[in-house]
Amino acid sequence: MGIQAEKSAQTKEEIVSAFWRLYKMKPINKIKAKDVADVSGYSRSTLYYYFEDVYMILEYIETTILQQWEKMLSQILMERQNIFNGDLSGLLMQALPFYEKNNEYIAVLLGPSGDPQFQQKVKDTLREKVFSILEIPTDEIEPLLLFEGLSSYVLAVLVKCYQEGVSSEVPAGMMQKVITSNLVNLVLSYSMNPQIKQCKECSVVD
Numbered sequence: 089m090g091i092q093a094e095k096s097a098q099t100k101e102e103i104v105s106a107f108w109r110l111y112k113m114k115p116i117n118k119i120k121a122k123d124v125a126d127v128s129g130y131s132r133s134t135l136y137y138y139f140e141d142v143y144m145i146l147e148y149i150e151t152t153i154l155q156q157w158e159k160m161l162s163q164i165l166m167e168r169q170n171i172f173n174g175d176l177s178g179l180l181m182q183a184l185p186f187y188e189k190n191n192e193y194i195a196v197l198l199g200p201s202g203d204p205q206f207q208q209k210v211k212d213t214l215r216e217k218v219f220s221i222l223e224i225p226t227d228e229i230e231p232l233l234l235f236e237g238l239s240s241y242v243l244a245v246l247v248k249c250y251q252e253g254v255s256s257e258v259p260a261g262m263m264q265k266v267i268t269s270n271l272v273n274l275v276l277s278y279s280m281n282p283q284i285k286q287c288k289e290c291s292v293v294d
Contacts (some may be wrong), residue, residue: 099137103128107145112196116146145237150206153193157210160186161217195250198243211239231277
């Protein structure tokens with residue numbers, strides 16, 4: 089990357105950072121382009137060079153987080169045998185670096201003042217990955233409802249842990265206990281994968 093490109097990328101990230109400082113304090117409909125420009129130290133014309141409006145800045149942040157989220161899910165969910173055996177602890181621990189890196193963004197975007205559409209995108213991405221890799225049908229309402237409840241629980245716990253300053257290892261331990269039986273039962277009941285079907289008589293780890 090050349091010097092000019094590096095400078096341009098830095099300018100863009102400083103504008104994004106300025107927007108985020110404002111977004112943490114008030115809803116997006118209360119944030120003006122001038123506010124972001126003032127906080128960032130750049131002119132409004134510079135801001136408009138990179139973003140059409142403040143909503144585009146929020147979309148940029150959300151897209152960046154979602155891309156990292158999808159990549160992380162693809163990596164850890166490929167270890168399907170851990171799920172077959174009811175052992176989620178290893179998978180959850182692999183997700184912790186992502187959470188630790190993005191916990192502030194996650195807590196704000198998924199919190200009461202955040203973007204409801206972002207929360208649904210996070211859950212949809214998780215569901216699509218899990219259902220695809222584990223071959224769970226999407227044309228039955230019960231597995232969809234069960235997974236909606238599980239994913240809502242996971243996200244609510246992550247947000248609360250950040251708000252309360254709880255160590256990132258705590259939610260992993262909680263989720264191992266609460267999610268294991270529900271997820272394993274969901275997988276064993278609905279997956280079309282022959283390997284999983286053969287595990288229906290296996291015991292589930294408590």
